[in-house]
Amino acid sequence: MKISTSKKNNLVNFSKTNRILLFWIPLVFSFLMILIIKFSPLSRLHTSEIPTLAWFDYGEQLGDLMFNLSIGYIVSCIFYYFVVYIPEQKKRLTIMNIIQIKIDSITEMMVQTLNYFYFKYAIQTADQEEKNKVLGQLNDFPDNLMNFYYQQEREDGVIKLNTGIYTVPLRLEHERIRNQYIIDKILHMPLVNSIEPELIILLIQLRDCKLYQDAKLYYSLPENKDNETKVVSFPEFGKDLNNYYDLYSELTIYSNVRQHNFDQTAEDSWHDIHITTEGIKRKYKTHISKEKISD
Structure with missing residues (x-):
């Protein structure tokens, strides 16, 4: 609910x-x-x-x-x-330290998804209200290959990544599976009652957000036999995307998102591949050359 x-x-x-x-x-x-x-x-x-x-x-x-x-x-x-x-504060700090990495992982994937949309629709303004206004006008899933470069700054250097074979629906569906898995793990941890209730509510809202429901519905529908595409429309996609941003914005209060760059210069990169089989989620990184990506 x-x-x-x-x-x-x-x-x-x-x-x-x-x-x-x-x-x-x-x-x-x-x-x-x-x-x-x-x-x-x-x-x-x-x-x-x-x-x-x-x-x-x-x-x-x-x-x-x-x-x-x-x-x-x-x-x-x-x-x-x-x-x-x-003692309660010590418990809260202990559990928050344990789940900090999990929340960081959630917000990092969300910021990558959001910045892809800013890039795709050439939204260059720093005004978030203007960004939301443009995204709010979207009325369906873009179904092209994302081919989006992003770079993570870490202590051991910059990691260069690319969305590779992902389409937006596929990316959101894998993100949904991954984030819902992480959130459910958090909610079933011992001492979860020591977490701030605001954070618990926020995680539940993200797990059940409309954008993830849209992605799940997209992949539950049969393909059109003639052109092998999904015959479905999501007229409130932009509204759902703005709500997704609001959840991300509130989650950043509790996370330390790594610094990201979004330089779109074609170069050798790594691509995350998520494979889900019988409820077991595995994640692999595959190297992709700039020639393979451009093909």
Whole structure:
């Protein structure tokens, strides 16, 4: 089931709102109570001396009660910080370090896919709104060979890659299989509850995003026997692609994407080939010469 944008925002903001309402506001209130009851000029006055409170004869007892409750709450917060919060943060950092490489792998493939579309449709502006506007007008899968060069900068040098035999539908279908596999592995890891709920929601949305559903549908349909092409149209392809970008943009908050270059000069490159058999996903790299690619 797809989570609507409004529902997603409500879920994302829920934990933040709870932290403010249930922790910080009572803590600040407790400090204010202590200051007012013990250290303000009002602490030396009896309620009979205050016209608006003259009817209430138990101000001192009420002040002692509020003071004790405030002290108790502050002590509880300190206890919670050292006994619960710090260990939970250590768990969260541990699990985030474990899944960091997986999330980086997801976002790296997404940035390559997005930049192919910027290249194909000659989108050179740095304004992301303009890019989304152009992509939003697409009304079907482009089905040509991608033949797209990209270079990854790593510590041991620059790795030159090419999409090779991929078409856009094939690329997205392989990306869907790969990313859904990675996301499901993350969601079934121990201590997954220690991950920020915002990230969990984001991963689920990407796994079930409409663009991946389109790619899956494309390959589930039979081919036309006359010309061996798929007879299908996706009029909301551009809208789905923009939603895909939004998910990528939010995921980059949690990832460290390697620096990519997209120089389209023909040169010897490597090509990723994904083979999926009976649920087992394997990935191979095949060297492709610039002559073979141009053919």
